[in-house]
Amino acid sequence: MDVTEEGGALGYTAYANLDFARSVVRHFVALVGFERDDLAILDIGSGTGDSARAILETLSSLDHWKGVVSLLEPDTESLRIAENNLAGQPVLTHRGSAENCFSFSEQSFDVSIWSNGIHYLESQASLMTALRAIRHATRRKFVAWSTFFKEAYCGKTTRFAGLWVAKAYELLGVNRTERVRSNNLQVRGQADYEAAFREAGFSRVRSALQIFELGPEVYRGIAMFQDYAERALPAMPGRPDLTIEKRSRALVEAVEPIYHLLGASTLPRYWLYMEAEP
Incomplete structure (x- = not known):
């Protein structure tokens, strides 16, 4: 689905196209610490290819890098867009989910990356299945980041969420x-994720909180x-009259008044960065 000027609920594009969203991806990709011998990279939940583009930009700065980035995404349309966006680049696309990330290829991967998607595994069973599959498919390092976790809100953002x-x-x-209670994705905290990584068999698990300031345009995109x-x-x-398009439009229109009410031009929010060795 494409984004319209009315602000309907039309997919991930509106947020992903923001300079802010792209800068966040570049920030975390820079933290990965790629090496020249990382020739096989797995981009889990790759969407339309924004994280893969940042990965390729980083890897191209390494002398004589001649590897391939494999994109793994369950949505066929997103993969099609990614293929168009990354035409001519050293990428392979695969339709699938994290839980079966080792089944589409006989090879394993030097580095596996999951950009802002691990929170979608809401049940502990699905999280553990995915983490074990990723560990099985990864040789050197697994990296993930998310902004949907228990400690994400800080400062005025805690008030903003409810008021919005x-x-x-x-x-x-x-x-x-x-009114119906919101169904958020902030079901786990930093310690919960670290424990899950270790339970799945990863070693040298570490995580860090990274804070970003979000302007109103970011929440409009979200x-x-x-x-x-x-x-x-x-x-x-x-x-039934309140379609998802109308509800999305209301969220878009509600952003600016709440920023004004809070006297804020930006609001802080944490991202959680995690990495581990198989």
């Missing part, structure tokens, strides 16, 4: 008795991501 959703409901004309909008403002029984 409440304002969106107000714009939709939804009274308190009709609000146009269908999955996020559906979780922040779930469908309401008896209100």
Whole structure:
């Protein structure tokens, strides 16, 4: 789905195309510490190829690097876009999920990377299945980062989250008795992820919090991501008129008033960076 100017819930594109989103990916890719002998890279949940592009830019700066980046993504349309975006680059695309990341190729990978997607494994069983599969497929290092975890909110952002959703409901004309509790992805904390990595058999596990300042345009972009909008403002029984497009638009329109209410031009938010050896 494409983004329209009305701000409907139309996929990940609106956020991914922001300079901020791309700068975050470049920041974390720079932390990976690629080596010239890292010739096989796995990009898990690669989407439309933004993280792969940053990976390739970093690897191209290494003398005589002649490797390949494999993109693993469950969505066929995203893979098609990635292939177009990365035409002529040393990439291979595979349709699949983290849980079966070792089944599509006989080779293993020097470095496996999961850019802002590990939080989608909401059950502990699915997380452990994926981590064990990734460890099996990785030779040197696994790296992941996420902004959906228990400690993500800090400072005024803690207030912003609740006020933002409440304002969106107000714009939709939804009274308190009709409102449905948000279904967020912040089910694990930093310590939970470290413990899961170790339980899956990884060694030398380490993690670090990285703080970024988010302007209102970032949250407007996030609000146009269908999955996020559906979780922040779930469908309401008896209100079929409030389509996901309308709910997304309300979230977009609610951003600026809440920034103004809080007297903020930016709001802080943590990302969690994790790395481990198999």
